[in-house]
Amino acid sequence: MENEKRHIWILIAIALVFCAVLIGYNLFFVKEPQAIVIETDIAESDTEQSLGEGYIVPTSKVNINTASAEQLDEELEGIGPSLAQRIVSYRDANGLFTDIEQIKNVSGIGDKKFEAIKDYITVS
Secondary structure (H helix, E strand, O other), X not given: OHHHHHHHHHHHHHHHHHHHHHHHHHHHOOOOOOOOOOXXXXXXXXXXXXXXXXXXXXXXXXXOOOOOHHHHHXXXXXXXXXXXXXXXXXXXXXXXXXXXXHHHHOOOOOHHHHHHHHHHEEOO
């Protein structure tokens, strides 16, 4: 019985020493985490103002000569289903766009809307 108590005290002592070593290691050898700053070309406030809150920036440009009305509606902020259909109808009636600024000839797309989408559309 006495031998059993002695073994328990030895195990407790070993556990305490182990805990002390872990605490000491964390205090003296583990470095504090540091924040990493990543700089981008687009300011966050500019993005929110031009695209609206909750908008996901497309990873590739939308070709306005080949995109369907559904694609234009889904992938371009501010282009709803009716405006997307007008773009496709204009393209069908007048031929392919040769320059992205020609999209301003579509009823409902003025300078302001063009400025919002010009970086996300292409004709090639």
